[in-house]
Amino acid sequence: SLQQPEGDQLPRYVRVNTLKTTVEDAIDYFKREGFSYLGQAYRLDDLNLKGKSFVGDLHLSDLLVFSPKTDFHDHNLYKAGHIILQDKASCLPAYLLNPPTGSHVLDACAAPGNKTSHLAAIMKNKGRLFAFDLDAKRLSTMSTLLLRAGVTCQQLANQDFLKVDPDGGSGNNTTGLKMYLNDPEGLKSKWMVCLRDEASPSQNEQHKRRLQALAAFQLHCLNHALRFPRLQRVVYSTCSIHTEENEQVVAACLLQNPGFRLVPLLLQWPERGLAPLTKCLRASTTKTLTHGFFVALLERHTAERLEEQ
Numbered sequence: 525s526l527q528q529p530e531g532d533q534l535p536r537y538v539r540v541n542t543l544k545t546t547v548e549d550a551i552d553y554f555k556r557e558g559f560s561y562l563g564q565a566y567r568l569d570d571l572n573l574k575g576k577s578f579v580g581d582l583h584l585s586d587l588l589v590f591s592p593k594t595d596f597h598d599h600n601l602y603k604a605g606h607i608i609l610q611d612k613a614s615c616l617p618a619y620l621l622n623p624p625t626g627s628h629v630l631d632a633c634a635a636p637g638n639k640t641s642h643l644a645a646i647m648k649n650k651g652r653l654f655a656f657d658l659d660a661k662r663l664s665t666m667s668t669l670l671l672r673a674g675v676t677c678q679q680l681a682n683q684d685f686l687k688v689d690p691d692g693g694s695g696n697n698t699t700g701l702k703m704y705l706n707d708p709e710g711l712k713s714k715w716m717v718c719l720r721d722e723a724s725p726s727q728n729e730q731h732k733r734r735l736q737a738l739a740a741f742q743l744h745c746l747n748h749a750l751r752f753p754r755l756q757r758v759v760y761s762t763c764s765i766h767t768e769e770n771e772q773v774v775a776a777c778l779l780q781n782p783g784f785r786l787v788p789l790l791l792q793w794p795e796r797g798l799a800p801l802t803k804c805l806r807a808s809t810t811k812t813l814t815h816g817f818f819v820a821l822l823e824r825h826t827a828e829r830l831e832e833q
């Protein structure tokens with residue numbers, strides 16, 4: 525039927541934390557526990573699993589997929605930080621940004637840090653990962669989770685991202701960030717991730733006003749990210765399905781920042797951003813068997829990059 529699967533009917537995604545183990549070892553561990561591995565998925569329908577069977581995801585190589593009722597919150601591998609329980613859609617931003625080892629990455633709204641730890645895994649803990657969050661409590665939870673995940677390249681700051689000075693001026697009291705900004709030679713590639721994915725309430729009177737406020741904040745945040753002089757790429761993601769927070773934010777940002785353009789993402793991904801922003805991705809319970817999500821990747825034009833060097 526065309527009925528929307530409920531959240532609890534979606535497959536359970538398990539990201540293998542490659543800082544601590546390998547996909548092969550995780551698969552073997554689950555097999556020894558009586559789960560049956562059906563191999564790599566080839567079609568979306570292969571992710572509709574029953575009982576104790578599991579597959580490798582068809583898009584993301586470090587992701588295993590289990591049946592909807594599977595719960596690994598008490599599992600040894602989870603407690604040891606070998607696996608991260610993370611929806612597939614929320615694995616897209618770090619995967620698509622794909623920062624090389626040694627890069628410098630900023631995570632603007634980072635807590636509780638599943639994407640931060642994914643970034644660290646992709647960078648193999650080499651390079652620098654500066655993560656900001658306004659909320660001290662969430663940041664402290666994040667610190668515990670990153671420790672468990674074996675992340676060592678991070679520098680956390682309890683700071684409003686919008687107040688982080690892109691030029692490293694006096695308002696910026698983050699040692700790590702200063703080092704990043706004052707690093708005169710620098711790495712040739714500087715990367716940045718701007719992750720903001722607060723869900724917005726769907727049906728109440730203040731819905732529209734709240735949506736506008738969120739969208740305005742998100743545009744502000746994205747514009748701020750683009751002001752960092754060494755920035756090359758920004759991934760913008762939300763767990764919202766509203767075009768006001770997604771395509772409209774990105775379209776406004778591109779208009780205001782002609783030096784940046786969209787990078788086409790995962791051509792084999794089944795759900796695209798609304799036209800004309802089809803280079804972006806969307807995710808949904810029906811079309812991708814994930815929670816609702818949006819991802820855009822912006823990069824600086826080559827011409828501008830050359831001028832800068």
Ligand code: SAM
Nearest residue numbers: 633634636637638639657658659684685721722
């Ligand atoms: N990216 C996170 C992850 O993958 O685990 C989830 C991010 S969460 C949905 C949004 C976070 O943004 C919250 O922890 C909130 O405290 C933080 N936040 C909101 N406004 C902010 C700002 N101006 N500067 C820094 N963090 C902010």
